[in-house]
Amino acid sequence: MTSDFYRIRRLPPYVFAEVNALKAAARARGEDVIDFGMGNPDLPTPRHVVDKLTEAVQDPKTHRYSTSRGIPGLRKALVGWYQRRFGVDLDPDKETLVTLGSKEGLANLAQAITAPGDVILCPNPSYPIHAFGFTIAGASVRNVPLLPLDNFVGELEKACRHSVPRPSALILNFPSNPTAKIVDLGFYADMVAFAKREGLYILSDIAYAEIYFDGNPPPSILQVPGAKDVAVEFSSLSKTYSMPGWRIGFAAGNPKLIGALARVKSYLDYGAFTPIQVAATAALNGPQDCVAKHRAIYQARRDVLVSSFARIGWDVPSPPATMFAWVPIPEKYRHMGSVGFSKLLLNEAQVAVSPGLGFGEYGDGHVRIALVENEHRIRQAARNLKCLF
Known part of the structure; x- marks a missing residue:
């Protein structure tokens, strides 16, 4: 009897699993992880x-x-x-x-x-x-x-x-x-x-x-x-x-x-x-002012992310839409690939991002940063990451 079913055999290992496991372990140790990984909105429902x-x-x-x-x-x-x-x-x-x-x-x-x-x-x-x-x-x-x-x-x-x-x-x-x-x-x-x-x-x-x-x-x-x-x-x-x-x-x-x-x-x-x-x-x-309010919050977070990361030497292309930034891995870390780089950020700076490889082979030179932390936490992430730049 085969150990794997047909549809399961067609699915590759979950790329995010390693980073998620490290994130869970860090939190279990009491570390304060700034989590830009999952695109899970933190704003309240209207x-x-x-x-x-x-x-x-x-x-x-x-x-x-x-x-x-x-x-x-x-x-x-x-x-x-x-x-x-x-x-x-x-x-x-x-x-x-x-x-x-x-x-x-x-x-x-x-x-x-x-x-x-x-x-x-x-x-x-x-x-x-x-x-x-x-x-x-x-x-x-x-x-x-x-x-x-x-x-x-x-x-x-x-x-x-x-x-x-x-x-x-x-x-x-x-x-x-x-x-x-x-x-x-x-x-x-x-x-x-x-x-x-x-x-x-x-x-x-x-x-x-x-x-x-x-x-x-x-x-x-x-x-x-x-x-x-x-x-x-x-x-x-x-x-x-x-x-x-x-x-x-x-x-x-x-x-x-x-x-x-x-x-x-x-x-x-x-x-x-x-x-x-x-x-x-x-x-x-119903009223749609809540949509505009949420949009303004994400835009403010985007601007803080771009400016605060630029100050430490990591260039973040400013996204024109979505709640994500698609960010090239810095040249000196590119050899690590997106999974290795994501692990580095988590282990050394307590900052979680999504490895680009999880979105396909052509994404391996990038990481995805979700705008799901407030402006203070985004600035804190930049301070944490400064040691790597």
Whole structure:
């Protein structure tokens, strides 16, 4: 009897495990670890959203099974949000679906549309579920170098020419986790044209679309005329409204893909707890000043990170969006790779970051720093790190 199951054999060792183990050991020794590792928002969920949850949970009717597609009111709220934010019209019944966070939606859609051996195009570096959701489903993932971004289309074309069988789907994620790169509507228009030419579906993840600092708000691929012919888009309340533990997100766009995801989900879950969905409706329909407030906090942290780290000699490129900085490993430590460098920062300075290798082979020259510590702690991290520079 084999010791590993088929899907488990297809998953590599968890790159973050070593750093996480060291972090846990340091805390067990009583060390004060400044943790920039996991992108786990530390800001509180807006009061009116919590109040709506508290109100809804008092009704015993909400304690029963919910609906896998999401309650109608929440799907209508998503339609309203897309219209206000992007000028995009959606059919709440055929073109929207509530998910248990965008991560669950991506993974279950991969299960719905993938046959073993299918080829999927995925940018590298990227958020792990983008590639491994399809790996678990049995696909072969063709990694496409994300940077430099101006060569991305050429890399996609090369991947299509040299893939057997031809790719069936393309993953996009902008603003990007981990690189924080943003794109304009022209880029999405190129992607839609490319997908139609190559016969691909596009799965777009815009979980960080509301955390932007410079210039115009990031667009949606669904703003491109004809995008719904090939594209589905995932979003989440986790970062926008600081609701990560609530596990609530959405899929919107191509009705065939939405229908496939809905069918798989109907076998797997009864939807998020109804009071959470009611509260999520209040988040989308209610006052949005909380979103701007959170955005301003992340921007202030970004500015402190860039300036305080510059003073010790570590150049941090200023991210235009997301709650992350994607930071090159300093030249004198580059030989260590991102895992070795992350261990060094933790052992010598009690600062935890995410090794870039965890986001793909092309990320190994970087670490990801999450803006989940306050400004005082960010400055303290710089003081701790000064001994290494």
